[in-house]
Amino acid sequence: MSEVYVDGFMWTRGCHHYSCASGSVTTTVQETCCEVLGEVYTNGQNWKQGCHNYTCNFGMPESNVVLDTCCEVFGEVFPDGHTQIINCHNYTCNSGSLDIVSIVDTCCEVYSNNHTWTQGCHNYTCKYGLSEAVGVLHTCCEVLGEVYPDGHTWTQSCHIYTCKKGFLETLGVLDSYRRGHTIIWVMCTITVILVVALAIIVQNAWKTASIIDSIRLKDLREDPLLK
Incomplete structure (x- = not known):
């Protein structure tokens, strides 16, 4: 049964001072004690609670020592x-x-056994200490640790990619990459042509030199002075 106090009445309970004024209760905290979990401690008093030692310091409990x-x-x-x-x-x-x-042993880092969580674009579940991927989200794509939302388009390694319902699709090759490869192909082709032409020239020169040497040798054999 609740207590009834007349207007202007003042009373103390625990470490609180109360007064009744026009139907309302005004509360003030007394600095001469501390009230913790229903226990009242006088100012300067020490007590143990849990693994801490507390001191009442003008109405405020302070933990000064950890046991x-x-x-x-x-x-x-x-x-x-x-x-x-x-x-x-x-x-x-x-x-x-x-x-x-x-x-x-049955946990996966911070997740308990059979717990399911989402990381990146995959759903995982913990099975006796091992993380298993149990599904792919269709709202994003995960590439080399980067997460891209569905519909997002980006370039990587001279290619254009897009994320389509959780799967990576290649849209094409960058024009600069294609132009660069075209230039390289043309240069390689020209180099090959030059090498082949040089080889033919060297081969023809070798044949010409062989013919000249044969003619000279024949002339030397037919020279009457050398007989």
Whole structure:
């Protein structure tokens, strides 16, 4: 049953001072104490809660010491040396600090077993510590770590690509790339022609020299002075 206070009445409860004025309650905090979880501590008083030591400092609880005999995680207190599984990691309480000992075998980094998540343009699921791709999103394309939305067009390595419902399509080759390759092809063709022509010239010169040498040798054999 709620209490009824007449207008102008003042009262104290815990570390709060109340007053009734024209049907409304006015509250002020007393700086001479601290109220925590229903407990009232006087100014300057120390107390232990969880793995911390607190001091009441003019109405405000202050944590000035962290106890090295336990670890506090999400409101739970674990003694020193205790091992606890949190999400996908094995932790050990070591002098007031949580140390990661290992990753749970059935987890994939931060995802628990059978958990499904989206990364890039793929859906993955965790199967006993291994990430498996279970589907491709049709809203984007992933190329070398880059994500492109559906319908996006871009150039890469002299080619034009577009993302079409999750699949990569090649639209064509850049004109500058084609022109560059045409120039290279023409230069190579000219080089080949020159090499072939030079080879023919050398071959003909060799044949001509052979004929001349044969004629000279014949003339020497027929020279009466050398007989």
